[in-house]
Amino acid sequence: MTLTEKILARASGKTRVAAGDNVWVNVDVLMTHDVCGPGTIGVFKREFGKAAKVWDPKRVVIIPDHYIFTADSMSNRNVDILREFVKEQGLPYFYDVIDDPDGHWQFDVSKGQTQKQYGSKYTGVCHTTLPWKGHTRPGEILFGTDSHTCMAGAFNQFATGIGNTDAGFILGTGKLLIKVPESMRFFMEGAMQPGVMAKDVILHVIGDIGFDGATYRAMQWEGPGVYGMNMDDRMTIANMAIEAGGKNAMFPCDQKTIDYVNERTAENGTKSEFEPVELDGDQKFIYDKVFDLSKLEPTVACHPDPGQRKLAKEMSNVSLDRAYIGSCTGGKTSDFLAFAQVVKGKTVKIDTFGVPATTKVVQELKDTQWDGQSVWSILESAGVRMTENASCAACLGGPVDTFGRLNTPMKCISATNRNFPGRMGNKESQVFLASPYTVAASALTGKVTDPREFIS
Numbered sequence: 001m002t003l004t005e006k007i008l009a010r011a012s013g014k015t016r017v018a019a020g021d022n023v024w025v026n027v028d029v030l031m032t033h034d035v036c037g038p039g040t041i042g043v044f045k046r047e048f049g050k051a052a053k054v055w056d057p058k059r060v061v062i063i064p065d066h067y068i069f070t071a072d073s074m075s076n077r078n079v080d081i082l083r084e085f086v087k088e089q090g091l092p093y094f095y096d097v098i099d100d101p102d103g104h105w106q107f108d109v110s111k112g113q114t115q116k117q118y119g120s121k122y123t124g125v126c127h128t129t130l131p132w133k134g135h136t137r138p139g140e141i142l143f144g145t146d147s148h149t150c151m152a153g154a155f156n157q158f159a160t161g162i163g164n165t166d167a168g169f170i171l172g173t174g175k176l177l178i179k180v181p182e183s184m185r186f187f188m189e190g191a192m193q194p195g196v197m198a199k200d201v202i203l204h205v206i207g208d209i210g211f212d213g214a215t216y217r218a219m220q221w222e223g224p225g226v227y228g229m230n231m232d233d234r235m236t237i238a239n240m241a242i243e244a245g246g247k248n249a250m251f252p253c254d255q256k257t258i259d260y261v262n263e264r265t266a267e268n269g270t271k272s273e274f275e276p277v278e279l280d281g282d283q284k285f286i287y288d289k290v291f292d293l294s295k296l297e298p299t300v301a302c303h304p305d306p307g308q309r310k311l312a313k314e315m316s317n318v319s320l321d322r323a324y325i326g327s328c329t330g331g332k333t334s335d336f337l338a339f340a341q342v343v344k345g346k347t348v349k350i351d352t353f354g355v356p357a358t359t360k361v362v363q364e365l366k367d368t369q370w371d372g373q374s375v376w377s378i379l380e381s382a383g384v385r386m387t388e389n390a391s392c393a394a395c396l397g398g399p400v401d402t403f404g405r406l407n408t409p410m411k412c413i414s415a416t417n418r419n420f421p422g423r424m425g426n427k428e429s430q431v432f433l434a435s436p437y438t439v440a441a442s443a444l445t446g447k448v449t450d451p452r453e454f455i456s
């Protein structure tokens with residue numbers, strides 16, 4: 001069996017499953033956020049009754065992160081709905097924007113967009129919060145009401161996005177009926193060359209198979225190249241499985257995975273036992289291809305979908321209006337450090353926005369010193385508009401007052417994961433997806449730029 005089949009077999013109490021089987025699985029963790037949480041709660045109450053209790057409070061994780069730092073009152077209200085539900089159900093894992101369990105969230109416009117406006121529990125983007133707070137474990141099943149839930153596949157976990165109806169059902173039962181996906185194998189050899197990042201790997205692969213090339217399939221990553229990657233790299237790759245239509249991403253579990261998970265579960269007091277699934281000799285794949293990481297170059301996904309692959313070096317004729325670094329895919333500390341490496345001591349030529357994925361990233365960028373200067377300050381000195389308000393922000397557009405949103409037609413190069421028309425705001429805008437290195441180099445020149453021009 002493939003890694004995905006092994007997890008689904010275990011979770012459904014069977015010795016074997018095969019692609020195409022429909023199985024009921026026991027859910028280890030259900031995650032929801034401010035956009036889909038209220039709807040999920042509505043389904044749960046409608047179907048199970050107003051007084052119903054969730055199947056297991058310790059397995060529900062609620063993370064407000066999408067439309068947070070906005071004056072839009074309906075968005076603020078969504079966070080309050082989550083808080084009321086958490087209180088009613090006694091849920092331990094709620095990363096609230098404010099500290100007062102009886103309070104109401106309201107964004108204070110007078111403080112502006114860049115100054116911190118959250119309490120001590122707030123974390124930021126859900127998919128980056130889940131591993132940080134010790135909710136991702138090898139061999140488990142994670143469902144989330146968000147398509148990029150597949151990011152947790154980096155941890156040898158079956159993780160996928162679901163709708164509010166399924167999530168409401170899970171809240172009541174802890175189970176879900178799921179069709180076992182076929183698996184595709186992406187076998188990585190070699191190592192990435194300087195100037196090339198995990199983002200280039202996934203953009204290259206999606207360019208190969210197309211933005212629907214993995215529809216309802218598991219994307220399994222193997223090979224020595226994969227073991228050479230750190231967990232952030234694996235997360236970047238797993239995150240974008242859905243940009244090829246993938247049901248889930250799946251990485252093998254190695255010592256790096258185990259150390260990462262052990263550290264986070266111990267730090268946060270979350271469940272520490274887990275049982276990874278190991279690679280079998282008898283795996284069956286619907287697609288199997290070897291990639292040489294050392295051959296990859298800085299890659300861009302052009303408007304209007306993540307499969308429109310070009311090399312950055314072929315695009316120097318494309319002028320840009322904006323650069324953006326942020327999101328679950330591209331807003332991790334390692335992403336900002338790569339970006340800062342390129343812009344350090346220089347000045348960006350176009351409007352450039354930086355939105356850390358989590359509050360931990362904010363802290364780490366402020367704490368990391370290079371030549372006596374914090375990375376945060378290096379970024380600001382280069383002209384990057386940094387916000388302390390970690391969230392999804394303009395990755396998915398959001399209300400018109402969202403930090404970094406494309407409110408007029410423009411061309412933006414972005415370290416985010418999705419570029420369908422209107423994704424970051426204005427429908428006539430064009431979004432070019434690239435690595436933090438490429439976004440940084442392009443911010444310096446105002447054109448799509450191969451970052452190797454700035455990296456020795």
Ligand code: SF4
Nearest residue numbers: 148327328392395396
């Ligand atoms: S940062 Fe973007 S991709 Fe990630 S969860 Fe938020 S909206 Fe979705």
